[in-house]
Structures are given as structure tokens and as C-alpha cells.
Amino acid sequence: MTVSIWIGVIALIIGLLILDLAVLNRGTRMVCVKEALVWTMTWVVLALCFNVFVYFLYENNWLGWSDIASHDFSGQQAAVQFLTGFLMEKSLSIDNIFVIAMIFSYLKVPVVEQHRLLLWGVLGAIGLRVIMVTLGTVLMARFHWSVYLFGGLLMATAVRMMMIRQDNINIGHNPLLPLVKKFYPITANYKDGDFFSALNGNRAVTPLLLALILVVSTNLMFALDSIPAILAVTQDPFLVFTCNVFSVLGLRALYFTIAGYVERFRYIKLSLVFVLVYFAVKMMLIHSYPIPNIVSLVTIGSILALGVLASLLIPPMDVNRRAEPLFSDLVTLAVLSYRQARRIVVLVLGTSVLLVGIAMIVLPGPAVVVIPIGLGILAIEFAWARRWLRKMRQTAGEFRQRIRS
Numbered sequence: 403m404t405v406s407i408w409i410g411v412i413a414l415i416i417g418l419l420i421l422d423l424a425v426l427n428r429g430t431r432m433v434c435v436k437e438a439l440v441w442t443m444t445w446v447v448l449a450l451c452f453n454v455f456v457y458f459l460y461e462n463n464w465l466g467w468s469d470i471a472s473h474d475f476s477g478q479q480a481a482v483q484f485l486t487g488f489l490m491e492k493s494l495s496i497d498n499i500f501v502i503a504m505i506f507s508y509l510k511v512p513v514v515e516q517h518r519l520l521l522w523g524v525l526g527a528i529g530l531r532v533i534m535v536t537l538g539t540v541l542m543a544r545f546h547w548s549v550y551l552f553g554g555l556l557m558a559t560a561v562r563m564m565m566i567r568q569d570n571i572n573i574g575h576n577p578l579l580p581l582v583k584k585f586y587p588i589t590a591n592y593k594d595g596d597f598f599s600a601l602n603g604n605r606a607v608t609p610l611l612l613a614l615i616l617v618v619s620t621n622l623m624f625a626l627d628s629i630p631a632i633l634a635v636t637q638d639p640f641l642v643f644t645c646n647v648f649s650v651l652g653l654r655a656l657y658f659t660i661a662g663y664v665e666r667f668r669y670i671k672l673s674l675v676f677v678l679v680y681f682a683v684k685m686m687l688i689h690s691y692p693i694p695n696i697v698s699l700v701t702i703g704s705i706l707a708l709g710v711l712a713s714l715l716i717p718p719m720d721v722n723r724r725a726e727p728l729f730s731d732l733v734t735l736a737v738l739s740y741r742q743a744r745r746i747v748v749l750v751l752g753t754s755v756l757l758v759g760i761a762m763i764v765l766p767g768p769a770v771v772v773i774p775i776g777l778g779i780l781a782i783e784f785a786w787a788r789r790w791l792r793k794m795r796q797t798a799g800e801f802r803q804r805i806r807s
Contacts, residue, residue, distance in 0.1 A: 404467055407459070407464070407467060408640075411640075411644065415528075415647055415651075418448070418651055419524075419525070419651070422521070422524075422651070422654070423521065434658075435658065435659060437658075438655045438656075438657075438658030438659040439655075439659050441652070441654075441655035442652055442655040442656050442659045444652075444655075445648070445651055445652030445655060445656075446652065448648070448651075449488055449648040449649075449652075450485075452484075452644065452648060453481050453484050453485055453488070454481075456477075456480050456481055456484045456641070456644075457477040457478070457480065457481040458477060459477075459480070460475050460476060460477045460479070460480035460481075461476060461477025461478075461480075462477070475638070479695070480638070480641065482695045482696050482699060483635055483636040483638065483641050483695050484636075484641050484644065484645055485699060486635050486695050486698050486699040486702070487632045487635045487636060487641060487642065487645035487646075488645045488648055488649055489699065489702060489703065489706075490628075490631055490632065490635065490677065490681070490702055491628055491631075491632060491645055491646055491649035491650075492649045492652075492656075493670075493673075493674060493677060493702070493706050494624065494627065494628045494631065494674060494677075495624070495649055495650070495653055495656065496656075496660070496667075496670055496674070497563070497624070497670075497671060497674055498620060498621070498624045498653070499653070499656060499657045499660060500671070501620050502520070502523070502617055502620060502657060503657070505613055505616045505617060505620065506519075506613060509609040509612055509613045509616075510609065511609065511610065511613050515610060516657075516658075517654060517658070519610065519613055519614050519617055520617070520653065520654040520657055521654060522614055522617075522618075523614070523617040523618060523621055523653070524650055524651070524653050524654060526617075526618040526621055527618075527621040527625065527650045527653070528646075528647055528650055530618075530621060530622050530625045531625050531628075531629065531643075531646045531647070531650065532643065534625045534626065534629040535629060535632075535639065535642050535643050535646065536639075538552070538629045538630065538633050538642075539633070539637060539639050539642065542633060542637055543637070546689065549685050549686060549688050549689065550685075550686055552630035552633060552634070552685050553630070553634075553682045553683070553685035553686035554682070555626075555627075555630050556627070556630050556631055556634070556678050556679075556681055556682035556685060557678070557679065557682040559627045559678055560675045560678035560679045560682065563671060563674060563675050563678065564672075564675045578615055578616065578619055579612065582607055582611075582612065582615065586598075586605065586606060586607040587602075587604060587606045587607070588606060588607050588608075588609075588612065589606040589607070589608055589609075590609065591608065596608060596610070597610055597611035597614070598611065627678075628646070629642075629646075630681075630685065631677075631678065631681045632645055632646065633685070634681040634682075634684045634685035634688065635681075635695060635698060636695070666713060666714075667709075667710065667713045668713055669708075669709045669710075669712040669713045669716075670706075670709045670710070670713060672709060673705050673706050673708060673709025673710075674709075676705045677702050677705055677706070680698070680701055680702065680705070681698075684698060
């Protein structure tokens, strides 16, 4: 009887895709920010409504659903797992959107064509995530050591995200581009939104198809990153699948909502690093010291809120600082070094308090009080870290330039 629930959910997803195709994708047109924002909120509300369904499905054991070993949760536990997974997948999709925006900018994809490419990207992302979810759940069920593999992948992803600046990513160095060139010539012209065009009597690839290939490959990379993270929240295949699908369904609308504000939310990426590190630790401790999902929900919500607040409240650094004497540069460097030493203490202290709070989840102690304190201390470091690095890099560059002069 549980098969009927799967059939019903898949039918619902197909219906939502058709709705998205019929409404948001009608014709070749520009999608305004207001419309995209309405659709973003609509997808979020639909996900929350589905979460209510998840609660009653598990709580009331509809059609013997909770009798299956992988669905043996209370309604509250299942709802918290779905909401935590959805929030995490939605937050990770923001970094995906930033990369997609760079792809469209690099290939100069017309705005009126972007929503069509994103539709194909969404369909590809759903297919890829179904495969990844299946492989991930099978691995975790058969090999207990795979939790350390997935935890290591999450930690490596966090390090990569921290080390690679978004503005240093060179789309032109993507290995898929020379691979396409081996089979087809590439034209720089967009012709009626087609993927192929005639060039000197031969069939050539338009930048539109290149953009689609890069978007799909980007979705694949982010699927590899996000599936281990969701498996740290729940190993229930139904919850993992639905969390992923509902987060991906609103990807197009979310793109048109925030793509123009990439620089505005400059601290979101740093907050995602902390989220990934948290879930890497949670994954590695899943058998020995399992962290309750309600704690995970509060933790990632707090981290993301700090990222948003830091982006909104801290003004961008003025890179056009006026010229100053060489002695002033030396003083500036000394002050910056002093601040760095002082704030390293803040970073170590905040991290230590946060780790103690997480330890209190399984040990006696007021974890609910200690964890927010640790997050608050880290918020100080969170806000100044990138500003300090940029300031130091700019000042050092000006210092070298003055010495050469």
C-alpha cells in the first residue's frame, strides 16, 4: 500500500513541474524580480504544506507507512527532519545560483533565454539527485564506514568553498568546453534560441547549448556536495528525495530573485562553509554521538541568519581609498596585524565555546544556552574576517607599489 503514496507524491511533483512549465515558462520573456519573488514564496509555502502532510503521514501511520523500518519515526521527528533537510538544501542552492549567474554572464546569455535553460537545469538536477539519493542510501545501509567518507567529502567541500573565491572562478577553463569543441565548432551568435546553428555550411553549437551543459554539470557537482549533507540529517529515502525535489523546484524562481544581488549577500558563502563543517561533524558522529535534528535546525538557521544580517548591515569596503604617505601605510599594517592577533583569540574562543555546546548535547550541560553564546562570539569573527583580508591585501599592494616608486 505504501507504493500508492510514492505514486501520489511523484504525480504531485510532475503536476508542479507542469505548472511551472505552463506559467513561469510561457513564451520567451523576461521574468521580473517581483514575479520571481512571488513564485519563490509560493514554492516555500508548498514545501511547508507538504511538511504538514509528512507529519500526519508518519504520525497516523497512513497505509502502514511507519511499519517500514526506514520510516519508523514519529510525526514530529519526520517533520523536523524534512524541514531541516529542506532548509539546508535551499541554502546550498544559493551558492549554486551564484555559479549559474557567472555562467550566464560569461556566455552573455540573454535574460529572455535564461529561464528556459534553468528549466532544463531543474529537470536534470532532479534526475541526478534521484540517482545520488539511491546510491547514497544504499551505501549507508550496506557500509557503515561510508559515514566517514561522506563526512570527509563535506569537509573537503567546505575547505574548497572557503579557499576558492567566487570571482576567481574561470568559466573558460571548464574541461567540458574543449570537449565540445572536439565534436562541433562553436558560434558566438544566438539564433532564435536554438542550441545549434549553421556555420560555414557545418552544424555549430551556440552559446545557449554551452550554457546548458555547464549548468547541468554545475548541478551535478552540487548534487555530489548536497546529498552527503542531507544524509547527515536523515537516511529515510522518502524524506531525502522529497527534500531535494522541493528545494530544486523553486531553483528558477530563486535565481531570478537573488541573481542580481550576488554581491549584496557576500557573507552567505561564508555561512555555508560553517553549515557544511557542522554537517560533516554530525555525519562522522552519527553512530557514536547522534545530534538531534532539532539542534541541527536551530544551528543552521542561526548560521544562515548571521550570514544574511552581516551582508545587510556591514557596508562594502571602499576600494577607492585616497592615497596616503608611506609612513601611514606602515601604521595601517601594524594596526591591522594587531587586530588580527586580537581577533584570532575571538575566533578560537568562539569555536571552543561552540564545540563545548555541541558536546553538551550528549553530555550533561546547558547546550541550549552555550551553543548560541558560541555562535554569538563567532559572529564577531564572521563579520570582520573578509573585511580584514581585503583591507590587508589592498594595503599591502599599495605598500609594495610605493616602495617600487
